[in-house]
Amino acid sequence: DLASQRAALLSLRSSVAGRTLFWNTTNQTPCNWAGVKCDQDRVVELHLPGVSLSGQIPTGIFSNLTHLRTVSLRFNALTGKIPSDLASCINLRNLYLQRNLFSGPIPHFLFDLPDLVRVNFGFNNFSGQFSTGFNNLTRLRTLFLENNQLQGSIPDLNNVVNLEQFNVSNNLLNGSVPLKLQTFTKDSFLGNSLCGKPLSLCPGDEGDNVPPSEIGNNGGKKKKKLSGGAIAGIVIGSMVGLLLVAFVLILLCAKKRSSKKTSSADVAAVKDRELEVNGGENKVNNVENGGLANGNGYSVAAAAVAALRGNGNKGSGVVSGGGAKKLVFFGNSARGFGLEDLLRASAEVLGKGTFGTAYKAVLDVGPVVAVKRLKDVTISEMEFKEKIELVGAMDNENLVPLRAYYFSRDEKLLVYDYMSMGSLSALLHGNKGAGRTPLSWELRSAIALRAARGIEYLHSQGPNVSHGNIKSSNILLTESYEARVSDFGLAQLVGPSSTPNRVAGYRAPEVTDPRKVSQKADVYSFGVLLLELLTGKAPTHSLLNEEGVDLPRWVQSVVREEWTSEVFDLELLKYQNVEEEMVQLLQIAVDCAEPYPDKRPSMSEVAQSIQELRRSSLKEDQDQIQHHDLINDI
Numbered sequence: 151d152l153a154s155q156r157a158a159l160l161s162l163r164s165s166v167a168g169r170t171l172f173w174n175t176t177n178q179t180p181c182n183w184a185g186v187k188c189d190q191d192r193v194v195e196l197h198l199p200g201v202s203l204s205g206q207i208p209t210g211i212f213s214n215l216t217h218l219r220t221v222s223l224r225f226n227a228l229t230g231k232i233p234s235d236l237a238s239c240i241n242l243r244n245l246y247l248q249r250n251l252f253s254g255p256i257p258h259f260l261f262d263l264p265d266l267v268r269v270n271f272g273f274n275n276f277s278g279q280f281s282t283g284f285n286n287l288t289r290l291r292t293l294f295l296e297n298n299q300l301q302g303s304i305p306d307l308n309n310v311v312n313l314e315q316f317n318v319s320n321n322l323l324n325g326s327v328p329l330k331l332q333t334f335t336k337d338s339f340l341g342n343s344l345c346g347k348p349l350s351l352c353p354g355d356e357g358d359n360v361p362p363s364e365i366g367n368n369g370g371k372k373k374k375k376l377s378g379g380a381i382a383g384i385v386i387g388s389m390v391g392l393l394l395v396a397f398v399l400i401l402l403c404a405k406k407r408s409s410k411k412t413s414s415a416d417v418a419a420v421k422d423r424e425l426e427v428n429g430g431e432n433k434v435n436n437v438e439n440g441g442l443a444n445g446n447g448y449s450v451a452a453a454a455v456a457a458l459r460g461n462g463n464k465g466s467g468v469v470s471g472g473g474a475k476k477l478v479f480f481g482n483s484a485r486g487f488g489l490e491d492l493l494r495a496s497a498e499v500l501g502k503g504t505f506g507t508a509y510k511a512v513l514d515v516g517p518v519v520a521v522k523r524l525k526d527v528t529i530s531e532m533e534f535k536e537k538i539e540l541v542g543a544m545d546n547e548n549l550v551p552l553r554a555y556y557f558s559r560d561e562k563l564l565v566y567d568y569m570s571m572g573s574l575s576a577l578l579h580g581n582k583g584a585g586r587t588p589l590s591w592e593l594r595s596a597i598a599l600r601a602a603r604g605i606e607y608l609h610s611q612g613p614n615v616s617h618g619n620i621k622s623s624n625i626l627l628t629e630s631y632e633a634r635v636s637d638f639g640l641a642q643l644v645g646p647s648s649t650p651n652r653v654a655g656y657r658a659p660e661v662t663d664p665r666k667v668s669q670k671a672d673v674y675s676f677g678v679l680l681l682e683l684l685t686g687k688a689p690t691h692s693l694l695n696e697e698g699v700d701l702p703r704w705v706q707s708v709v710r711e712e713w714t715s716e717v718f719d720l721e722l723l724k725y726q727n728v729e730e731e732m733v734q735l736l737q738i739a740v741d742c743a744e745p746y747p748d749k750r751p752s753m754s755e756v757a758q759s760i761q762e763l764r765r766s767s768l769k770e771d772q773d774q775i776q777h778h779d780l781i782n783d784i
């Protein structure tokens with residue numbers, strides 16, 4: 151009956167997929183749960199991270215799951231001890247219990263699990279001595295015990311020959327760091343009373359390179375007397391420095407004198423440039439009639455505007471005079487506004503990129519546009535025109551259209567449609583707080599498909615046409631969250647100092663010159679972008695950096711350890727019915743991020759595969775809807 155069944159229910163619960171699940175070991179198999187992977191009905195992975203598990207894990211759970219290879223219960227609120235029946239999981243390789251409230255000593259039976267490779271107990275309340283038993287775990291590669299209350303000294307872990315990751319920071323440990331562990335950085339040991347390399351010397355110890363005579367009584371280094379040569383060097387160096395400062399001051403004074411003759415607009419330009427240089431200011435004062443406005447409005451490229459007007463005043467201008475330059479529009483783009491309107495528009499800085507600063511400009515009459523003010527354009531006007539016209543001719547629903555451009559000696563502006571939902575990067579990594587709206591699987595896979603189609607279109611324009619800077623901040627979203635690829639064709643316009651250097655993490659291993667990026671290198675970057683969509687991790691994620699790996703390698707290592715479900719973004723875990731599609735997209739991503747360019751698929755193949763996997767899940771949805779309709783009809 152229900153009551154006795156309830157009594158039999160074990161208290162391990164999770165709110166996976168919005169439901170409260172009860173784990174009844176007697177008559178219910180957990181194989182169909184999200185986060186649980188079964189191999190021929192034997193559970194091999196138990197993966198319940200961040201699902202509000204609380205209380206003690208009841209004993210008896212693990213004795214039925216002796217085939218477990220991975221247990222991940224991280225980011226919950228589990229208390230008490232690790233149940234002793236975990237000892238029966240003799241195949242256990244990965245044990246991730248970080249960020250819970252486990253307490254008591256680390257149980258000894260763990261040291262009889264010979265296959266353990268990754269152990270993460272960080273951020274719990276484990277106490278007691280740091281056991282020498284860890285030395286039994288000869289296959290261990292990761293040992294994270296940081297932020298607990300472990301005491302005593304760190305034992306020599308001489309048998310753990312493959313240890314790659316180690317952290318015991320913020321415990322109550324004392325004594326010296328064992329020789330074998332001295333290769334890890336300081337961060338692995340901070341927050342204890344430890345000494346010795348990589349921390350400061352232990353009392354009475356001698357540094358490797360420091361002769362005893364240089365160690366003071368208090369263990370610190372004695373100050374070394376400076377040699378005559380060093381003193382002479384310092385004196386000469388200081389004199390040269392002083393001369394340089396004086397020279398710069400004279401130059402500045404001369405410049406100031408000559409600038410007295412400039413117009414008020416130039417002053418505005420300088421002020422606005424200062425505003426911009428001061429950075430962090432998202433909004434810039436408006437510039438009206440060559441002067442600074444009342445300060446209520448925000449102007450676009452206030453500096454650009456002022457500079458343009460300033461030049462106009464001098465007669466060589468771009469705005470005034472019969473030979474005035476105009477915005478050049480492409481194709482059928484609406485010509486509802488001109489340069490003057492743009493200059494009058496109120497605007498805010500969207501961000502600074504490799505090629506310059508982007509502004510959102512709200513025109514008095516006409517559309518909202520994004521204006522990119524290019525820096526470091528060194529090519530001639532003719533060459534610029536030729537190249538930008540190729541960019542303007544790109545016409546595909548999955549690209550952010552370039553509407554117009556402006557070219558003068560001092561200013562180069564590009565006008566794009568404004569994408570009101572911002573970038574994929576902001577959507578994935580911005581606002582992690584309470585007000586965050588999770589990105590659904592449907593949206594993520596739709597973004598993947600549109601981005602793939604956009605790049606496929608670019609590649610179809612010729613074998614040498616590539617994007618060169620695929621990353622999540624260059625995938626922008628319309629009001630209805632449709633993805634568009636932006637920033638294509640810009641690398642060819644700017645000088646070498648503006649080549650995209652921020653593509654770290656996305657750049658294919660074979661790319662040495664970031665301005666010469668092949669289509670296959672685009673495919674690699676797109677693979678990384680897919681991994682970012684699936685894992686929710688930025689390729690520049692600090693954790694990855696800590697581990698010294700890039701996103702593709704991290705994903706591959708996790709997948710290799712049969713821990714596939716762990717790679718997915720927590721926000722995706724509730725979509726149980728699409729796990730297969732998620733794994734398929736992961737496979738596509740991994741294929742794209744192949745180290746060898748020849749092994750990567752073409753962008754058309756990638757787009758096709760994504761379309762197919764989406765079609766199958768859409769079809770399933772459709773089937774389900776029809777099924778529900780049928781039931782309703784009955």
Ligand SMILES: Nc1ncnc2c1ncn2[C@@H]1O[C@H](COP(=O)(O)OP(=O)(O)OP(=O)(O)O)[C@@H](O)[C@H]1O
Pocket residue numbers: 500501502503504505506507508520522550566567568569570572573619623624626636637650652
């Ligand atoms: N058309 C647009 N609509 C809305 N936001 C845009 C638009 N173009 C750029 N942005 C936003 O402006 C900011 C700066 O963009 P920009 O393209 O200049 O640099 P980036 O993408 O960060 O780097 P990079 O220049 O290396 O591509 C980014 O946050 C981007 O999302």
